[in-house]
Amino acid sequence: MNELLVKLSDCVEFGKINLASPYPPQMKGQEGADEITKKALEEGVDPQDILMLGLMPGMERIGVKFRENKVFVPQVLMSAKAMSTALVHLKPYFLSGAARQKGTFIIGTVLGDLHDIGKNLVSMMVEGNGYKVVDLGTDVGSEKFVTAVKDNPEAVVGLSCLLTTTMASMEKITRDIKDAAPGTYVTIGGAPVNQDFCQKIGADHYSPDPQGLVEFLNAKIA
């Protein structure tokens, strides 16, 4: 495989954004995801390969380390930043159809809840694993979710919450999506929720970490 793609996957795994970035210390002074992606495109590497063989393996490795509690939120955020920097260069190819994302994931924090750290983290991890993400923001009610599902009929939906008080809101939104668009997969995540809650409200999948969600999406969409 192209050596640049191996380097790119390392940049994503370790959160090396660009040459100027001091993080991580062991990669100081080296080129980051930004320069390497540009270079790969200039050398004529297929943008699809950059996504599938460069960005995704790096994202998967950090996702697994996060699940195993070997790294924490800051490291994942740096990886996500490196990945987003690379994606900026790939965007024109997605738009032109020269490179294809695996599918669409709609995400939002549920009505009544304004917390976005977990939602943003999941959104970036999913995007880095090759999906188009439609981020509806925070405090999102049924209507907005249902509209987004109608606009993206093949999409999987992710509901996020942090507050225990908004768990009821998650149940209502799940049921409203299922009523409006039966067959749509609804996944949930957030500090107060678990597998038992997922079953009770009729959602399709719960994961305590983003990697579990990515694996669910890969199984259902890709």
Place this chain on the structure above:
Amino acid sequence: MKKIFQEIQNGKVLVSDGAWGTFLQKKGLKPGECPESWNLSRPDDVYDIARSYIDAGADMIETNSFGGNYFKLKNYGLENQVFELNKLAAEISRRAAGPDHFVLGSVGPTGKLLMMEEVTEDELYQAFKEQSMALEAGGADAIVIETMTDLEEARLAVKAASENTGCEVICTMTFDKILSGEYRTMMGISPTEMVEALIDAGATVVGANCGNGMAEMIGIVKEIRKVNAKIPILIHANAGMPQYCDGETTFPESPADMANRIKEIVEAGANIIGGCCGTTPDHICEVHHAVRIL
């Protein structure tokens, strides 16, 4: 005069209060409604909560100001009322506490990540300064910075409170048990890493809040005591992890469950004990009795 610190130096174990957020909901706070706005619109309900913990035997009560920083209030368009809402919060708790009990001005995280450049260090410092000064103006004896997961944000909050008020400064972080059995915040900070960093920033009391029940807190207290034998430790424990049934969220730990752990957590080195999410005046009453018979 650092009175809370002094009482602990004199060997006393103090009892703090229980949950505010879940209590406000029971009184009718709607999801998506700003809890701090009640300091203005429903001060009597806020007073009732504060008073019920005093009546239950707490030595100190918090204030209804957890989300009272500039960034959180901005979500509700209330960013111009930071000083007013926090001062009111402290005044209400002061009135409930009277002269014989302590008031801890509650300060929570901003929800903004420094490392993602969503906010600068100076902006965080200014926000915590404004909030702390308002709480002091309303009569708070101490500032309790809580539910922190990022050490930098916690340090900035402690510095802002200690450099700009005469209040004692308490700081507690929220830890989970990870697969290896160790404790870490969401941002990867361990209890031992936290201790010196917060003391260095000006904290006179450190500890943990929220989390997964009183039993887990015992392990966290032991970790803190490994690196510092003297610093007073405050614990505000959840009544376990929330459970959901028919649209209602309940917490599994009863007042007696909580009280049964008091002896062990005090022996581990905790000096101030209270509750977080899901705890009620009944929990605090039982904790108070358990502390009295130590």
